[in-house]
Amino acid sequence: MKTYKIACIPGDGIGKEVVPAGQAVLEALGAVSRFKFDFENFGWGGDWFRAHGEMMPQDGLDALRGKDAILFGSAGDPHIPDHITLWGLRLKICQGFDQYANVRPTRILPGIDGPLKRCTPEQLDWVIVRENSEGEYSGVGGRVHQGHPIEAATDLSMMTRAGVERIMRFAFKLAQSRPRKLLTVVTKSNAQRHAMVMWDEIAVEIAKEFPDVTWDKELVDACTARMVNRPATLDTLVATNLHADILSDLAAALAGSLGIAPTGNIDPERRYPSMFEPIHGSAFDIMGKGLANPVGTFWSCVMLLEHLGEAEAAQTLMAIIEQVTADPLLHTGDLGGKATTQQVTQAVCERITGAL
Numbered sequence: 001m002k003t004y005k006i007a008c009i010p011g012d013g014i015g016k017e018v019v020p021a022g023q024a025v026l027e028a029l030g031a032v033s034r035f036k037f038d039f040e041n042f043g044w045g046g047d048w049f050r051a052h053g054e055m056m057p058q059d060g061l062d063a064l065r066g067k068d069a070i071l072f073g074s075a076g077d078p079h080i081p082d083h084i085t086l087w088g089l090r091l092k093i094c095q096g097f098d099q100y101a102n103v104r105p106t107r108i109l110p111g112i113d114g115p116l117k118r119c120t121p122e123q124l125d126w127v128i129v130r131e132n133s134e135g136e137y138s139g140v141g142g143r144v145h146q147g148h149p150i151e152a153a154t155d156l157s158m159m160t161r162a163g164v165e166r167i168m169r170f171a172f173k174l175a176q177s178r179p180r181k182l183l184t185v186v187t188k189s190n191a192q193r194h195a196m197v198m199w200d201e202i203a204v205e206i207a208k209e210f211p212d213v214t215w216d217k218e219l220v221d222a223c224t225a226r227m228v229n230r231p232a233t234l235d236t237l238v239a240t241n242l243h244a245d246i247l248s249d250l251a252a253a254l255a256g257s258l259g260i261a262p263t264g265n266i267d268p269e270r271r272y273p274s275m276f277e278p279i280h281g282s283a284f285d286i287m288g289k290g291l292a293n294p295v296g297t298f299w300s301c302v303m304l305l306e307h308l309g310e311a312e313a314a315q316t317l318m319a320i321i322e323q324v325t326a327d328p329l330l331h332t333g334d335l336g337g338k339a340t341t342q343q344v345t346q347a348v349c350e351r352i353t354g355a356l
């Protein structure tokens with residue numbers, strides 16, 4: 001029987017609640033499938049920082065290297081500066097394992113009321129591909145004359161031809177695999193006249209490799225309006241690190257809640273493990289009360305299963321998630337309901353046991 005080695009990193013805040021919930025769901029799936037999981041837990045994050053002065057150990061990546069995938073919760077702590085929590089754990093893994101494609105599916109799930117009242121679930125079915133290794137978040141830049149009147153600072157958006165080509169090719173390939181074969185390349189080349197123009201040129205070049213994919217170009221500002229006004233004209237989108245960061249939070253809100261949205265940080269070449277996580281943060285305001293919606297983590301588990309090649313189990317779990325969201329009695333507070341993390345998790349586990 002195939003055993004997948006999964007690293008679990010709950011991290012901070014509600015990550016400590018939703019990752020064990022995801023683990024329980026995968027365990028339930030493993031119990032009724034021809035594969036199982038071997039989990040290893042890593043207590044990295046804010047608590048680790050308080051004890052050791054760093055978010056994860058120096059040799060932490062080595063401990064993850066041999067895993068088939070990583071299930072991540074959240075990194076963020078009100079008592080530790082954001083740049084430490086972000087760069088010290090999540091980005092360290094993303095960059096250390098060259099997970100250059102960040103993939104964020106968005107759909108309005110059954111039973112969930114999004115803010116777009118005129119929009120049916122069929123009209124909002126997107127996957128946003130975010131460049132995850134360079135661009136605006138390259139960390140290139142500096143600050144001079146701090147505290148003086150002439151103080152200045154820069155954040156350089158660095159884009160390499162190789163980096164843009166690989167994310168563009170990934171996005172075209174993903175669009176090609178979806179029924180509508182439709183890709184929107186999001187840019188800001190009217191105002192950002194160097195790297196974004198190269199991005200546009202590379203899109204034209206890579207498009208030639210995918211003649212069956214219909215594609216168009218959209219400026220990022222216009223894209224936000226299009227997502228609200230004409231959601232059905234979009235399917236797969238590709239954008240830079242910063243642009244897609246913003247677009248995918250908008251997408252999650254349009255789908256009804258931050259608590260249901262998943263993401264995968266993918267190394268398409270499979271040299272290293274890929275990492276799956278809900279898009280929400282640590283949400284200290286609701287931490288430890290059983291109020292966290294675990295659906296974003298469960299959907300991330302669907303992506304994890306797809307990545308492992310377990311398409312059937314992924315489909316089964318997604319169908320069960322949709323049964324659960326369709327039942328208002330199983331909605332957590334963010335969806336206007338009263339259900340607890342534990343109740344939603346149990347409902348999913350019970351259906352898995354009954355379904356297979």
Ligand code: ATP
Nearest residue numbers: 075076258259280281282283284285291292293334
């Ligand atoms: P971080 O600083 O780590 O990003 P945050 O406190 O900004 O964390 P987010 O997760 O970004 O929190 O979410 C903002 C708010 O949305 C939270 O404060 C919480 O009230 C709500 N929220 C987020 N995720 C969930 C969830 N899974 N279930 C229920 N509510 C959620």
Ligand code: MG
Nearest residue numbers: 280281282283
């Ligand atoms: Mg946040």
